[in-house]
Amino acid sequence: xxxxxxxxxxxxSGVFLGALYGLIGLGVGLGWGLLRQINLSxxxxxxxxxxxxxxxxxxxxxDPLISLLFLVPLFGLLGMAVQALLxxxxxxxxxxLLVTFGITVSVEALLQWIWSADFRRMASFYDEHKFRLxxxxxxxxxxxxxxxxxxxxxxxxxMLHRTDMGKSVRASAEDPAIATAFGIHAKRLAxxxxxxxxxxxxxxxxxxxLTFTLAPSQIFSWxxxxxxxxxxxxxxxxxxxxxxxxxxxISESMTMALIAPTWAPLVAFTVLILILLxxxxxx
Numbered sequence: 001x002x003x004x005x006x007x008x009x010x011x012x013s014g015v016f017l018g019a020l021y022g023l024i025g026l027g028v029g030l031g032w033g034l035l036r037q038i039n040l041s042x043x044x045x046x047x048x049x050x051x052x053x054x055x056x057x058x059x060x061x062x063d064p065l066i067s068l069l070f071l072v073p074l075f076g077l078l079g080m081a082v083q084a085l086l087x088x089x090x091x092x093x094x095x096x097l098l099v100t101f102g103i104t105v106s107v108e109a110l111l112q113w114i115w116s117a118d119f120r121r122m123a124s125f126y127d128e129h130k131f132r133l134x135x136x137x138x139x140x141x142x143x144x145x146x147x148x149x150x151x152x153x154x155x156x157x158x159m160l161h162r163t164d165m166g167k168s169v170r171a172s173a174e175d176p177a178i179a180t181a182f183g184i185h186a187k188r189l190a191x192x193x194x195x196x197x198x199x200x201x202x203x204x205x206x207x208x209x210l211t212f213t214l215a216p217s218q219i220f221s222w223x224x225x226x227x228x229x230x231x232x233x234x235x236x237x238x239x240x241x242x243x244x245x246x247x248x249x250i251s252e253s254m255t256m257a258l259i260a261p262t263w264a265p266l267v268a269f270t271v272l273i274l275i276l277l278x279x280x281x282x283x
Contacts, residue, residue, distance in 0.1 A: 005135050010257035011250060012133070016142035018249025019149040020207050022242035024222065025229035026152055027200035033236020034173045035190050036093050040223065041082065041100040042201050044107035045075055047219050049205025051111055054122045054214060064124060064206050065144075071202040079198020083191045104219060111216035120214045127210055141210035148203055149242060156238035159196070169193055173236055225265075228272035247271070 024046060031039040049071050056062035056070075082103070091099065126140040160166035172179040172186040180186055208214070229248050233240020248271060252264040 007254070007257060008134075009136055010253045012136045012138065013142075014250035014253030015246060016138070016146055016249070017253060018246035019146040019242070020204065020211065020245070021225060021229045021249050022245025023145070023149040023152055023200065023207065024204045025226050025241035025245055026149075026156060026238065027197040027204070028226055029230040029233070029235055029237065029241045030156065030193065030200075031197045032093075032230065033234070034169055034193050035083075036173075037086070037091065037096040037100070038093055039100050039197070040097060041103040041107070042197065043219050043222055043226070044104040045078070045198050045201035046205045046208060046222070047111065047214070047216065048107055049075060049202040050209040050212075050214055051115055051205075053206050053209040054120060055115075057122050057124060057209075064122075064126065064210055068203065068206055071206065072199045075202035076195040076199040079201075080191045080195035082198075083194030087187045087190060108216045108219050115214075115216070117216060122209050122214075124210055141207070145207040145211065148207060149245075152200055152203060153238055153242050156196075156200075160238055165189065165192070170236070224272065225268040228268040228275070231272055231275050 024042070028039060028042050031037050031042065052071060053064050053067050056067045057064060086096070086099065124141070126144055129140050130137050131140075131143075132138070158166075160170060168179070168184045169189050169192075171182075172184055172189055176186050212218075225248060229241055229244040232244030232247055248268050251267045251271070255267050256264045
């Protein structure tokens, strides 16, 4: 049986890992719930952002936080451009899955071509320096990830519930035909939402670069975990992806501490299967 200190450290690690899951899941969930698109390319944007962060840091010495000033608007425009292209066609949720899968495979190939398939790790001030909360050791990168996740959730909630544009977006998601009849330009709003989701992917990519070893082949390894995070809550919600991320992150971390690290990947898929079965039973 692990010691109390080890379990507390595992709990803290699960919280910070869950915050990253929630940050990625927020972008996926908003796109799925508000745009009716299953956007696999979100994972490609996360890793593209991570690799650009890695390149800026290792080649030019640019601080990862400074790189956000460049990455957030860049990926926001990228997301808007892709959505504008998709808006020209009648894209069903299933077709959006196929299209964005193709984008993701293309980005993975691009990453392998530029950076090769080798594993890469970015050394940074944030990952090397730590502080203590009692007996728990926290790296600056973990604290940064938590702060960024909380900021993103708060901003998304404020935009959806406290701005006219957010209320229009939610109305369009509920009933596009009626929203259009009241003068709401659903396609234009969808472009802004897609841009916001891609900007979230840029933020998540910086956190991934700070915390994890990078390899292009890892893109799809995040899909199952993040889908489980999204399915824990309500699609299109700003808050529930963070809750789902914390549930999955803590469960994985405690599984690694109490049982074995090899069992951790089963946690997310077990949660996902249970949620799908329970929701199927409620229909």
